[in-house]
Amino acid sequence: MSRWEPNARERLAQAALDLYAERGFEQTTVAEIAKRAGLTERTFFRHFADKREVLFAGGSELQELMVQGVLASPDDAAPIDSVAAGLVAGGETLQERRAFALKRAGVIAASAELQERELIKLASLATALADALRRRGVAEPTASLTAQAGIAVFHVAFARWVEEANEAGLPDVIRDSLDELRAVTAGTR
Amino acid sequence: MSRWEPNARERLAQAALDLYAERGFEQTTVAEIAKRAGLTERTFFRHFADKREVLFAGGSELQELMVQGVLASPDDAAPIDSVAAGLVAGGETLQERRAFALKRAGVIAASAELQERELIKLASLATALADALRRRGVAEPTASLTAQAGIAVFHVAFARWVEEANEAGLPDVIRDSLDELRAVTAGTR
Secondary structure, three states: OOOOOOOOHHHHHHHHHHHHHHHOOOOHHHHOOOOOOOOOOOHHHOOOOOOOOOHHHHHHHHHHHHHOOOOOOOOOOHHHHHHHHHHHHHHHHHHHHHHHHHHHHHHHHOOOHHHHHHHHHHHHHHHHHHHHHHHHOOOOOHHHHHHHHHHHHHHHHHHHHHHHHHOOOOOHHHHHHHHHHHHOOOOOO | OOOOOOHHHHHHHHHHHHHHHHHHOOOOOOHHHHHHHHHOHHHHHHOOOOOOOOHHHHHHHHHHHHHHHHOOOOOOOHHHHHHHHHHHHHHHHHHHHHHHHHHHHHHHOHHHHHHHHHHHHEEEEEHHHHHHHOOOOOOHHHHHHHHHHOOOOOHHHHHHHHHOOOOHHHHHHHHHHHHHHHHHHHOOO
16 A cells, blocks of 8 residues: 555545544544555544544634634625624535534534533633634733624534525525514514 | 530531632641641531532522522513522622622632532522523523523622622622623613
């Protein structure tokens, strides 16, 4: 087997996810993932630190996309609209990877340990969004509150997108959920 | 030493918290906690499953107070006002235990493991508040979104209360933070 393998990372990630969904995360070994992908364990460890990282490596990329979305929003955008721009940017990418994202969500939902890890990633995303707002000159506590509210919207929108298996794309579900939050805080819901 | 010890639970909790603050959570043993409280390890384990539970046992009580606050709010209250009533009920109790709550927050902030546990408790609180809203007839996704928004408010208000060491009581900081969330979602911040 040559050292260079085309799309090794993607093949490993897909093989891992398929096995986690079939057998459960705990019951799957790195050896089985490598075998399913037609690669070696050594190749696996060139791409991922461990089998959990397969599920969470994309989170850093998603966070960076959302932060860039916040920073790229118009100068005169209200903080909540900057955060919405960031969330929608992330939502577009998840929408493009819909099959992977939905299967991943099912694997996470089946494991208390993975759910805890996901919560911690969401908290770190909130911190990153608040940092981005402060870089745009938004003061505290507005920055933290807007970021936390954004995460609340994302959390609920993502769950709706997964559960309803609806026609609407994630960006639209995010926009709808933000409108719903506006109605909730205005007391009209 | 008699089997019955007055205020054993409170003495153990205070001794544990003092030691965690002085030496760090990881570095403190149950034997040291019992000794500081003038009690036995056996008595400790009659009250707490392990040394982490000393920090989190109060969380269930707080959650129950908040849920009752939601359920006891006026029938015609908007969902966000029901959640606010629950958060304020919890905030009043934390305010009464201010010294303990602030010291506990310092111990949590010093440990990544404890911070993760705190995040998980907050997520479970959001789930409990959403359940309480559904029992009042609030539909989804409004119930989940309102509960998540409430947790965002509580999270930010609690951090302000701890960090600013200000004169304002936690219930007032919660009310202020909710007003701030209203301004944020209305786009006037």
